[in-house]
Amino acid sequence: MVQSMTGYGRGQWEEEDFTFQIEIKTVNHRYGEVALRLPRFLNPLENRLRRKILAQISRGHIDVFITSGYTGAEGRQVKIDKGLAKAYHDSLKELAHLLGSPGESFSQELLFIAGCPDVLLPEEGAVDLERLWPGIAQATDEALAHLLEMRRTEGRQLAADLEKRIAVIEGQLETIEGRAPETVQEYRQKLEWQLRQLLQEAGSGPLDESRVIQETAIYADRVNVTEEIVRLHSHLRQFRQLLREEAPVGRRMDFLVQEMNREANTIASKAGDAPIIQTIVDMKSEIEKVREQIQNIQ
Known part of the structure; x- marks a missing residue:
């Protein structure tokens, strides 16, 4: 299941001379970015802490706050x-x-x-950081565990909302699939009526059916959106699969949403049919809501 990029976790550890409290907060961000605020004597551990955190969090802005207290004379x-x-x-x-x-x-x-x-x-004074590191690492793991649990909980909520929106888009796409053949038939009927009117006014002979069929075929080819519909169905299936993955999927979802928008725009430009265009307008509104939601998915 997908994870949100928003979360908070806290861990602590204490021993004979030191107490440590670690808080980790994450918000959405395009990349994995860690901002550490820690006591000066822990600066040599900064890179080690950064690697440990990024091993479990790949995307999001990560604020890490470490406070320490002295209960002994060391340091x-x-x-x-x-x-x-x-x-x-x-x-x-x-x-x-x-x-x-x-x-x-x-x-x-x-x-x-x-x-x-x-x-x-x-x-x-000089502090034996190697002696302190296991305890600090333990507190960091505790904070990360709470953080990741919160991110998973929010991720489940986001996934449920996105499932509903994808279902709405699929319903709109089915409406377009059902409407598309009707546009060709309506065009043929309209073309026949116009030609008959012209022939009557000119006093000419009977309607040339082969010409009507030819013009209708040209129109049908021009407004054919089958490829776009097939691709859009494929994007929706892939999106649903990503919702069930544990690995970070936010960037791939963002790409799929861009492709959905592209196909919707193409259908609108090719169809030239008012009901289809209105359905596309509604579809693009749902796609935009999906795009907003996935900005917070890892």
């Missing part, structure tokens, strides 16, 4: 700006001398300097 470091700390210390001594105040205790001065801007700077 945490604090850098001391020694020069700045000494400058604060010297300034405190100068201020005490200027005010004639006795010096503060060492612990109070230490606490004050530690609280000054940019003296203590937290930094991300």
Whole structure:
């Protein structure tokens, strides 16, 4: 069954020092495009994550959000700006001398300097990403599983709607098939009547039946839409088959819809019959609705 390109999935994993939460959201897009937003220390894993995701999602714009929390000391470091700390210390001594105040205790001065801007700077230290990768991969798989299930659910709904629209188009095509022979017969009758009128007005002899047959045959050949009808039936059968496939089919469906439109336009231009043209107008409206729906199919 076809898949939608719209979906959302969430996964999480935690261990002694880290917790990770991964959210994946997809919307329709012509190609497979991944946008990753992750903590800076996970940047070396970006390509690995991208490959893992694209192995299961071939089309759609994919937003991946990874947030992490630290529950241990790994990956945490604090850098001391020694020069700045000494400058604060010297300034405190100068201020005490200027005010004639006795010096503060060492612990109070230490606490004050530690609280000054940019003296203590937290930094991300070295993290063993190979140790973390299995857990991150597990959370990613969990998010992908939820995402794909949502895409399959919506895909089933899209397939049901498209089945109904294809049935409508088939009914319209059968109407055209039934009407097409009638147009030739109506043309022959109209041609005979016009010729008889002309012959009566001119006082000429009887109607030349062979000439009527010849003109009717020329007309029938010109308005013959059998090939277009056969091809359109073929496109509809192929479309139905694609609805049942598991592999990505959106692009092939898009091609078939273009071909359906082409055949419908040709029938309208060749038929020259008001009822057939009106049926084609209705058919093209349904084909356009199909085209809109398949834009969200992988």
